[in-house]
Amino acid sequence: MIDHRRLRVALLGAGAVGSQVADLMRRHADELGDRAGATLELAGIAVRDLDAPRDADLPRELLTTDAETLIVGSDIVIELMGGIEPARTHILTALNSGADVVTANKALLATHGPEIFDAADQVGASVYYEAAAAGAIPIIRPLRDSLAGDRVQRIMGIVNGTTNYILDRMDAEGAEMADVLADAQRLGYAEADPTADVEGYDAAQKAAILASLAFHTTVPLQAVHREGITGVTKAMMDAARHAGYVVKLLAVCERLTGRTGLSPHGEAISVRVYPALIPREHPLAGVHGVNNAVFVQAEAAGNLMFYGAGAGGVQTASAVLGDVVSAARRHIAGGAGVGESTRANLPVLDIGDVVTRYQITLEVDDRPGVLARVAGILSDGRVSIATLEQTVPDPAADTGSARLVIGTHRAVERDLSETVTRLAADDVVERVVSVLRVEGD
């Protein structure tokens, strides 16, 4: 049943995603109308510079530098400018003028999400952001709707394509990071300034969004523990492979019970981004190249995984257009949108309170009593040894050094960290080569 209504759609931004959205809206206008139940009219495209070069051939007459006028008078506003301002102001203007908003702006949602969701609630409008968490992979609706009757225990996500590409090639080719990064930049998989990706800022924003949704709790970006991949070396990748693991940059969102710092209901959450070891047989280990995947463990549903392209102009445009159709359907159907559900308000634990397994690699003096000494320090620090491998790099050379790879049982991060500090300061330890968390086993 087609409603012969027209809905005016404003597009803010005509970059890689925006120009694809505009292109698909025009090429698939009939189908989108069928899906939405109304004709979707692209009313205009707000840009900063009318003459900037574009990825797609956009009709000049749709371009405008006057975003405000375009927004007021639209039914649906698609914000694809990125950054905090003026995106935030434009979205608030749109909501206050009664429009639904579709955005792929993870930086904005991770920092100003509550303000935006509150503004939407006030007027009964909706904010759609499927493209903000894992590009083209549908993860927002599954978390918000499909799993609404379940309890998410844990999310482990590969949510940044650039770092997955780098780590995957280091693993597959035994390459050094600098070489792969240079290649990634040449191929357009990494930015000229790769900081947002390789330091985990992008993944942390997505982790905040996913955790907020999964645990019905506002998770501020500052509460997300973040470590990037710049410390990952070829040697660490090789050692991981030898031990049956692969190194991935993971966004881990976890519900914890029975720990310190818990809510009155005895629960808390932890949200963290870091390079971690995962077993080679884990489904996430098979996520190659720039692909993303989100692995969800829920109380009733068990293990689920969502896999696909985490970025890319046309892929992300698919998620944006799905949101546009949802927004249009809501306009046609009437009624209020689904508000963000943040009633659980679980406390977010400090990284020090997190419990996981670790793999510690040490270079130690190769002499009697050293192993007992190391084991003693671990035991004093309440870190229990699960596996241990001692090797001598070159027995013939007799360098006087040995390498210890220690896999721990589950330990509290604070204990582990203090223990590593004590190990580093001890005479028998020449060097702490690496400390990596182990996830997914």
Add this chain to the structure above:
Amino acid sequence: MIDHRRLRVALLGAGAVGSQVADLMRRHADELGDRAGATLELAGIAVRDLDAPRDADLPRELLTTDAETLIVGSDIVIELMGGIEPARTHILTALNSGADVVTANKALLATHGPEIFDAADQVGASVYYEAAAAGAIPIIRPLRDSLAGDRVQRIMGIVNGTTNYILDRMDAEGAEMADVLADAQRLGYAEADPTADVEGYDAAQKAAILASLAFHTTVPLQAVHREGITGVTKAMMDAARHAGYVVKLLAVCERLTGRTGLSPHGEAISVRVYPALIPREHPLAGVHGVNNAVFVQAEAAGNLMFYGAGAGGVQTASAVLGDVVSAARRHIAGGAGVGESTRANLPVLDIGDVVTRYQITLEVDDRPGVLARVAGILSDGRVSIATLEQTVPDPAADTGSARLVIGTHRAVERDLSETVTRLAADDVVERVVSVLRVEGD
């Protein structure tokens, strides 16, 4: 913002899924209320026999044999009885009395879907069926909402856990089907009468539901080409492994252009279930045991995969409860539900019109000229050879027989089928060992 409204929920059926739904609704009542925005009151559970043994401990006072009275006066009706009648009548009664319906009944939706969706449209109610297509895996919302602005080109699904368990174990252990099936029955992974699973009926129902949704077209169950796995032998699995493939029972839903039998828009779809060879490096090849996965190729989004438990009482209950929360939110928000979108009305092609690659295994006379003869028959039948391997089982024994494994280029099923008939009838061919389609490469 909690609405202090109460919504009355009727549950029809208290089998493996129903009893888990009842249990979770009672144990997680507060959280479900938060998610839904209203208190969900389990008003009653309709069963055939009040005294039948149950998987969970259900309050006796909720049980009733009077389904009709329970339904009329409920806001949300969860149908988990299975089968066509009385499930169909109950669902129509529910919709006509203004209730939203949640069902996991794939047999009913695959046969009476249009009648049920029409009834819902008439009154502006909604039918939710996330659990009907792939158990706990959220696939309905991604197809209906997230990909609503995209064009699905192809779905390849492992949507039956029993057959995946059987084929996976045959592959991993080199076991015969009969032995694995017996084991699966003992472990509860296969029914005493396994026909619905092993003959592909269950997968065909799910394929009809997925294709209807993905292509916005009513796909009747009879239009789904269906072959089961009973013809799959250990020898076929071994040969597949040798060639770098694995045999999986696939539900393939495909959009075709540029073929005969197309719509006025030059498009048609094909929906088929059969055991097929897929390359070992394909993500679907890594789906083991009773797990399911749905691989979706969309024009803009690219390749997506959804993975998880395809069945199981508590897993399926998760999907059902997600639907209950969605139905409740719709009740609270007001407005009409999202109707089924079947405006595309693409024709469903006969299996004979499908184009794919094949692997043909023949036993032939081991003498000069045979290869030329076989190649001639294929060429006459418009079937082009891509790869060919000839082996002699035991050169020393000189049995006079050789084995030919022929990989074809893409060919029309009708041509292929006629060619195989001619091969089988030819003097030089002793036996057609197997003909398998190749998907996913």
